Amino acid sequence: YTKSLEKxxxxxxxxxxxxxxxxxxxxxxxxxxxxxxxxxxAIITGKPLADLMCALMARLVPG
Incomplete structure (x- = not known):
C-alpha cells in the first residue's frame, strides 16, 4: 500500500x-x-445517544 502511494x-x-x-x-x-x-x-427521531450506542454495540463483530 505504501509503495503504491509513493508511486x-x-x-x-x-x-x-x-x-x-x-x-x-x-x-x-x-x-x-x-x-x-x-x-x-437517531438524529431524525431524536433517539438518545445511549440508545444509539447500545444498538451499535449489539451489532459489533469481534475482531
Missing part, C-alpha cells in the same frame, strides 16, 4: 499535483452503511 505521489508531483496527505496515515476505517443509517435515524 502515485511521484506521478502526481511530475504532473504538478499531489496526493492527499491523509492517505499516508494509517488506513481510515470504513463506516458501515448500517452505522450511517442508524445515526441518521
Amino acid at each position: 502515485r505521489q511521484e506521478r502526481a508531483k511530475n504532473k504538478g499535483g499531489f496526493v492527499n496527505p491523509l492517505l499516508f496515515l494509517e488506513r481510515i476505517a470504513r463506516i458501515s452503511s448500517y452505522t450511517i443509517r442508524a445515526v441518521q435515524n
Whole structure:
C-alpha cells in the first residue's frame, strides 16, 4: 500500500499535483452503511445517544 502511494505521489508531483496527505496515515476505517443509517435515524427521531450506542454495540463483530 505504501509503495503504491509513493508511486502515485511521484506521478502526481511530475504532473504538478499531489496526493492527499491523509492517505499516508494509517488506513481510515470504513463506516458501515448500517452505522450511517442508524445515526441518521437517531438524529431524525431524536433517539438518545445511549440508545444509539447500545444498538451499535449489539451489532459489533469481534475482531
